[in-house]
Amino acid sequence: MRKFFIHTMGCQMNEYDSLRIASVLEKMGFTEAESMEDGDYLIVNTCSVREKPQHKAESAIGRFRQIKRKRPEVKIGFCGCVAQQEGTDLLKNNKDIDFVVGTDGLHRLEEVIAHVEAGERLSDTQVNEGGLEIDIFSRTVSVSSFVTIMKGCDNFCSYCIVPYVRGRERSRTETEILDEVKYLADGGAKEITLLGQNVNSYGTTLESSPSFPELLNRVGEVNGIRRIRFVTSHPKDFSDGLIEVMRDNEKVCEYLHLPLQAGSDSVLKRMNRKYTYAHYLERVMRAKEMIPSLALSSDFIVGFPGETDEDFEATMKAINDIQYDMIFAFNYSTRPGTKAENFEDDVPLEVKKMRLSRLLDMQKKIISDKTAEYKDKVVEVMVEGSSKRGSGQFYGRNRQNRVVNFTSDTILDSGEFVNVKITDPKANSLTGIKL
Numbered sequence: 001m002r003k004f005f006i007h008t009m010g011c012q013m014n015e016y017d018s019l020r021i022a023s024v025l026e027k028m029g030f031t032e033a034e035s036m037e038d039g040d041y042l043i044v045n046t047c048s049v050r051e052k053p054q055h056k057a058e059s060a061i062g063r064f065r066q067i068k069r070k071r072p073e074v075k076i077g078f079c080g081c082v083a084q085q086e087g088t089d090l091l092k093n094n095k096d097i098d099f100v101v102g103t104d105g106l107h108r109l110e111e112v113i114a115h116v117e118a119g120e121r122l123s124d125t126q127v128n129e130g131g132l133e134i135d136i137f138s139r140t141v142s143v144s145s146f147v148t149i150m151k152g153c154d155n156f157c158s159y160c161i162v163p164y165v166r167g168r169e170r171s172r173t174e175t176e177i178l179d180e181v182k183y184l185a186d187g188g189a190k191e192i193t194l195l196g197q198n199v200n201s202y203g204t205t206l207e208s209s210p211s212f213p214e215l216l217n218r219v220g221e222v223n224g225i226r227r228i229r230f231v232t233s234h235p236k237d238f239s240d241g242l243i244e245v246m247r248d249n250e251k252v253c254e255y256l257h258l259p260l261q262a263g264s265d266s267v268l269k270r271m272n273r274k275y276t277y278a279h280y281l282e283r284v285m286r287a288k289e290m291i292p293s294l295a296l297s298s299d300f301i302v303g304f305p306g307e308t309d310e311d312f313e314a315t316m317k318a319i320n321d322i323q324y325d326m327i328f329a330f331n332y333s334t335r336p337g338t339k340a341e342n343f344e345d346d347v348p349l350e351v352k353k354m355r356l357s358r359l360l361d362m363q364k365k366i367i368s369d370k371t372a373e374y375k376d377k378v379v380e381v382m383v384e385g386s387s388k389r390g391s392g393q394f395y396g397r398n399r400q401n402r403v404v405n406f407t408s409d410t411i412l413d414s415g416e417f418v419n420v421k422i423t424d425p426k427a428n429s430l431t432g433i434k435l
């Protein structure tokens, strides 16, 4: 039986797409290889949001190439955002790649593979601006599963390539989403994470649909689902209605990822983020006031073109004022094809590195203080598996999305909910004992 290996980069949307790729290949009789060396179809699912994942994709292809040198029958596939962006150029410039499939072509993957099996090399990067062609796909259901509710983005932040590679915003219908959630719940999923580039604007491209807060309530009505999460929210659309559902629907977890990107209004303006820091602060303060146990996370770009020392200090102040539970911060690098490509990348790399390191140091201190507060607290954990460290060791996450490693004197199954007393809180994970 032939085997496939998929190397996934980037966001949860890409992880979801990799599940779709796996499902098509399994339907065609392939099985998943345990390692790259065992694979007959080696596929990289790429991300072009930042520079590093793009470099990593190139190095994955380099490793695939070495395997193909030894076994020429191996096929190499290039999928995801970089595929969507570069299309047939990838085939022209790299003779080891057999097929290129963009972010909108996954529902045609079976056809593409059939051509590859017949010895052709081909690229499918056609953008489907109409509907969102995602079938419910068979997959090994995990207790914590993703469901895409929309694709693409209409926001055109000046640094971001997503609207160009994933196309304009399109929402799946409520029926499609609920059918997929029911399929997952029947297979044992207990926690659902709804995915979209801007979930708050869910439904605006449909003739009639529930709002995003209403959709959360409907997902919560599906039998078997006990926790709901969602990413990503855009601050300009983060409504009181959503905060109310997060407060009132006990299945919606107290965790919010709300990317700020920068604390300076002039930088936010050049980023085309369409909100001011004052607006953002008002929104998070309102959410924290209404949901006191809310955990907040955010993304930051350091050294955006034109970022002055003063601008950067505004970002530092914002992080200090808001006291995030987690942040993802990166140095700015130009993405070809974006509006910011025309801005002068004028913050020297050394300055970017120094600013990023100051920012991460401050966040480390914030996390350390917040983590210490967990000592002796009891948290609800959904078991996600047993740890490799030895018998009686399990792991899962609390409602605020913190990883919890814990011991239990009874055998636990994935998907069980237990109360854990935290004995040793650390920044990366909390350690405790099941009560």
Ligand code: SF4
Residues within 6 Å of the ligand: 153, 154, 155, 156, 157, 160, 161, 162, 163, 197, 198, 234
């Ligand atoms: S909201 Fe902005 S950063 Fe997010 S995907 Fe859309 S354009 Fe990119």
